[in-house]
Amino acid sequence: MPAELCDFKLAQDIGGSCANPQVPGMKNTGYIMNFDDIDWDALTKTDNVVSALTLLTGGKKAYKVVVPGSTPFTGTQTALATSTYRNKFNKTVSLVVLNSGPDVAKNIIDPLANGRYVVILENKFQGTDKKNTFEIFGLETGLTATEITNEKYSEETDGGWAVTLQEANAPSSGIFYYNTSIAASRTALESLLTATANQ
Amino acid sequence: MPKKANYVLKPGIVLQEPGKNKFYALNNCPDEVAERYLAKFPQHISMFEVYPTDWESRVKARKEGTVSVPTYDELKAEVEKLTAEAEGKDGEITALTEQVNTMKADLEAAKDEADALRKEVVAATDTVEKGKDEAQAEVKALHKENDELKAEVERLTAALEKALKAKAGKGTKEAPKDEAPKEAPTAETSTEEGK
Numbered sequence: 001m002p003a004e005l006c007d008f009k010l011a012q013d014i015g016g017s018c019a020n021p022q023v024p025g026m027k028n029t030g031y032i033m034n035f036d037d038i039d040w041d042a043l044t045k046t047d048n049v050v051s052a053l054t055l056l057t058g059g060k061k062a063y064k065v066v067v068p069g070s071t072p073f074t075g076t077q078t079a080l081a082t083s084t085y086r087n088k089f090n091k092t093v094s095l096v097v098l099n100s101g102p103d104v105a106k107n108i109i110d111p112l113a114n115g116r117y118v119v120i121l122e123n124k125f126q127g128t129d130k131k132n133t134f135e136i137f138g139l140e141t142g143l144t145a146t147e148i149t150n151e152k153y154s155e156e157t158d159g160g161w162a163v164t165l166q167e168a169n170a171p172s173s174g175i176f177y178y179n180t181s182i183a184a185s186r187t188a189l190e191s192l193l194t195a196t197a198n199q
Numbered sequence: 200m201p202k203k204a205n206y207v208l209k210p211g212i213v214l215q216e217p218g219k220n221k222f223y224a225l226n227n228c229p230d231e232v233a234e235r236y237l238a239k240f241p242q243h244i245s246m247f248e249v250y251p252t253d254w255e256s257r258v259k260a261r262k263e264g265t266v267s268v269p270t271y272d273e274l275k276a277e278v279e280k281l282t283a284e285a286e287g288k289d290g291e292i293t294a295l296t297e298q299v300n301t302m303k304a305d306l307e308a309a310k311d312e313a314d315a316l317r318k319e320v321v322a323a324t325d326t327v328e329k330g331k332d333e334a335q336a337e338v339k340a341l342h343k344e345n346d347e348l349k350a351e352v353e354r355l356t357a358a359l360e361k362a363l364k365a366k367a368g369k370g371t372k373e374a375p376k377d378e379a380p381k382e383a384p385t386a387e388t389s390t391e392e393g394k
Contacts, residue, residue, distance in 0.1 A: 042245070054211035057248075061210065179213055184222045188213040191224040196210055197248050 006086070020128050027122040028072045030095075031189050033062035035116035035142040049131055050139070050177045053188075055196050062192035065119070067096050073121060076137075081169055088169040091137045092146075093119050097161035100150065104161070109148060112163055116142035119165065120177055120189060134177040134185055140170040206233035207249035214246065234261040 016022050037060040044052035055061065067073055075094030080087055097108060118138040126133045137143055143165035150161045179185045204226040208214055215222040216236055223232060226249075237244060237258045244250060251257060 052212065054209050180215055180222070181220075184213045184215060187222065187224045188211055191208070191210045191212070194210045194225060 017128055023125045025071060025124045026073050026076065027124060028067055028069070030065040030067075030073065030119055030121040031062045031192060032065050032117050032119045033192065034060070035118055035138065037061075038118060045175075048172055048175050050136060050175060051179050053177060053192075055192060057196045057198070059195045059198050061195040062189075064193060065095055068098070075164065076121065078173055083169065086171065088171055089173050091143070091167040091170055093121070093137050093143060093165045095163050095165075096157050097163060098158060100160055109161060109163075112165070113145050113148055116144055117165060119143060126182070130182050131176050131178040133182050134189065136175045136177050138165070138167045139175050140172060141167050143167045204228065204249070205230050205251050206247055206254075208246055209248045212246045230257075231261065234258045238262040 033055065037055045039054045039056050042052065042054045043050065073093065073095055076092060078089050078091045081090045097104065099108075116138075118136060120134050120136050123132055123135055144167075145163065146166045147164040148161060150159075151157065152159050154160075154162070156162060177185060177189070179188050206228050207226045208224055208228055210225065213222045213224050214228055214232070214236060216232060217239070223229075233247070233250075234254075234257055237254065238261055241255075241258065244254065
């Protein structure tokens with residue numbers, strides 16, 4: 001592959017849509033999967049849009065993340081991380097685990113503390129072409145835990161767990177999942193909750 | 200019973216036929232949709248987790264239009280066959296249910312019998328215990344009687360010894376030989392003495 005100099009030139013007007021204005025927030029349900037379970041060979045991505053994402057065989061599956069309330073995943077953000085050769089982005093996903101106990105510790109908290117993940121969240125703002133609906137965090141370098149706390153009298157977690165996952169130094173500011181329509185995209189994401197065949 | 204899908208899409212894959220707004224995921228993709236799609240994009244067989252081993256010949260048949268469509272009579276016969284099978288299964292279920300009910304009734308009867316036997320054992324145990332107590336009381340009474348008799352024997356023995364000793368003591372003081380034994384006073388004598 002020949003050496004190249006990346007073209008970082010503006011390619012679109014800056015502004016919003018009056019008919020379809022930007023709105024804050026996300027919906028209550030997201031999807032999380034292990035970074036290593038993704039079938040990278042089968043991943044189909046054009047620019048910043050992934051149209052096909054599957055998991056490796058061997059019983060791999062994604063899991064649902066549900067955070068109730070009017071402002072779920074509060075704290076989720078993308079921020080510039082300046083660097084020597086190319087500025088990148090630190091992406092943060094904040095979630096609350098409204099549960100506790102030995103199973104939660106073993107099956108959720110301990111793995112989150114030590115694993116690497118990809119999370120797909122649904123934005124309330126879908127964008128004019130609907131492609132903004134499902135946003136992927138962790139696809140490039142993986143999300144790892146930077147903070148996990150359990151405060152018994154916390155009003156934010158009702159005594160559950162507050163988890164912060166971060167993808168550090170991701171080259172892209174945003175990667176999205178879109179497969180022909182929102183309904184088809186949602187169906188495809190829901191199907192990831194089914195384990196792959198044991199081959 | 201729903202038919203098992205011949206073509207199952209991999210999790211995460213959604214199949215949408217070009218130009219159509221319906222899409223399929225996992226095992227809800229009909230054979231004809233899968234084969235029509237594969238006829239156009241055979242390389243996309245990798246989208247399927249499960250597919251028939253003869254998928255290529257099926258796709259070819261679908262493409263050439265040589266896939267046989269069942270006739271009305273064939274479908275009717277199939278429906279009748281499945282209905283008969285279902286009725287057969289219903290009969291089996293009824294028979295098994297009756298068997299289960301009979302076994303349940305037998306079990307209840309056995310439980311009742313066991314309860315009755317348990318009660319008999321309890322009653323017999325009570326009787327034995329009661330008999331035991333009575334026997335113990337009788338033994339106690341006999342022991343008491345025995346002790347009383349022993350005491351009476353001792354008392355009589357002591358009295359006998361005493362009497363024998365007294366008799367032996369009297370025998371050493373013998374009366375003189377010429378003395379006539381005193382006669383017992385007769386009625387005349389006693390009356391003369393009385394005057």
